Amino acid sequence: MDAGSGSDLVRAGYNALSHHYRGDDDPTERYDAWLADLRTRLPAQADVLDVGCGCGIPVARFLTAAGHRVTGVDISDVQIERARRLVPEATFIRADATELRFPDSSFDAAICLYSLIHMPLDQQPGILRRIAQWLRPGGWLLAAVGQDAWTGTEDNWLGGPATMWWSQADAATYRSWLRQTGLQIIDQDFIAEGDSGHALFWAHRP
Template sequence: MSGDDERDQVRRGYDALSYHYRSDDADDGQYAPWLADLRRRLPTPAAVLDLGCGCGVPVARSLAEAGHHVTGVDISDVQVERARRLVPTGTFLRADATRLDLPAASFDAVVCLYALIHMPLADQPGLIDRIATWLRPGGWLLTTVGKDAWTGAEDNWLGGPAAMWWSHADAATYRSWLDRAGLMVTTEEFVPEGTGGHTLFWARRPPAVATA
């Protein structure tokens, strides 16, 4: 498949599986401690970019309820329509995250949970580089990525009516991409899922150096 074919498979998959993947009233689940930690790190109000925002639950909803300004981006029309309804104070864009053009130093945090791994691998290092520029000095990136390298698809994902596609490097490669982008990794932890799992990173753009 070409990169565009892969993007279309992910978009079609989430259009078909949106409600199957997460209901309107889903709780924060495994995201809860990550979001609580993020809220503690943010100024109030903060500007937060949620890449792969899905239906807006739980990330955008949690942050918006805490008084932050949230911009969500997702490749699925259905997900974005739901996010606009479920998080009416947020701003939501239907776009390919790897092709975004956003102002430099415009966000206090970027959240990208279980989304980078749905993007063509060749585009991921460049996106991480751009995320670093979108962060303000001292800003945070919270992301989940692969633990081991793998690319593949699954028919009838989650028992639903559509296929899904993934592509990710291993954790050491992501660490090197974050470092190359000028982001300081402060936490790296394994997040189990089924017989495998993912890697969660907290990474920070260095704070501005005070001058006399």
């Protein structure tokens, strides 16, 4: 499967399953703990980029309530439409994250929770390099990525009428890619999920 068709599956999948994936009022305790941690690291009225923002919940809603300025980006039209309705205080862009461009030093933090692994594997190092450039000195990256290498699809994802696609490296590879960006890895955790899980990284721009 080529990169374009993979991205097309992701866009179509989240368009079809947006509400199934997360309702307007679904609980987000795990995310809230991460975001509360991030909030302690941010300056007042920080500029935050949320790559793969979904419907704006929980990241944009949580951080705008704390007085921060959030720019969310997502490939799904439906997710962005919902985000603009649910979190009108934030800015949302419908775009393929692999094509994003921002000026250097635009953000105090960038968040990529389970979004990088929906992008073509060969483009992920470049995305991480650009994110590092978009961070201001002292900025933070919070990313949930692959623990084990895998590329593939799942039909009827979440019991819904759509196929989802992922492409991910293993945690050691993501650690290497992050180091190559010049970011300092501050912490790495394992998020257990079923028989496997994901890797959670905190990285800092000196």
